[in-house]
Amino acid sequence: MTRMLLIGLxxxxxxxxxxxxxxxxxxxxxxxxTVSVLHHVIATMSALAIFAAGLALALLFTLGxxxxxxxMLHRRHRHRTPRHAAHAGPGPMR
Numbered sequence: 296m297t298r299m300l301l302i303g304l305x306x307x308x309x310x311x312x313x314x315x316x317x318x319x320x321x322x323x324x325x326x327x328x329t330v331s332v333l334h335h336v337i338a339t340m341s342a343l344a345i346f347a348a349g350l351a352l353a354l355l356f357t358l359g360x361x362x363x364x365x366x367m368l369h370r371r372h373r374h375r376t377p378r379h380a381a382h383a384g385p386g387p388m389r
Contacts, residue, residue, distance in 0.1 A: 317346060 321343035328345065330338045340348070 314350065318343065321346065 321341070325342050327339050327341055329336050330340055330345075
């Protein structure tokens with residue numbers, strides 16, 4: 296269990312370092328790109344802004360996925376208790 300925690304923390308630190316280095320590398324500006332949806336221009340963004348938007352969307356997706364998984368686990372544990380109580384049967388006869 297400790298190894299998995301260390302591997303997870305290492306991956307988290309490596310991802311954070313990569314993200315910081317990518318943002319620092321794009322701070323100089325550069326070309327701007329138009330973002331359009333259904334032929335309507337909604338924004339003009341630099342490469343750094345597009346990268347940051349992708350990063351934010353990935354974080355939101357991961358948060359939603361984690362929330363759904365926790366909800367499923369919570370639902371499974373909540374329904375388990377009444378099910379076992381129903382199958383216990385009547386108590387000892389007197």
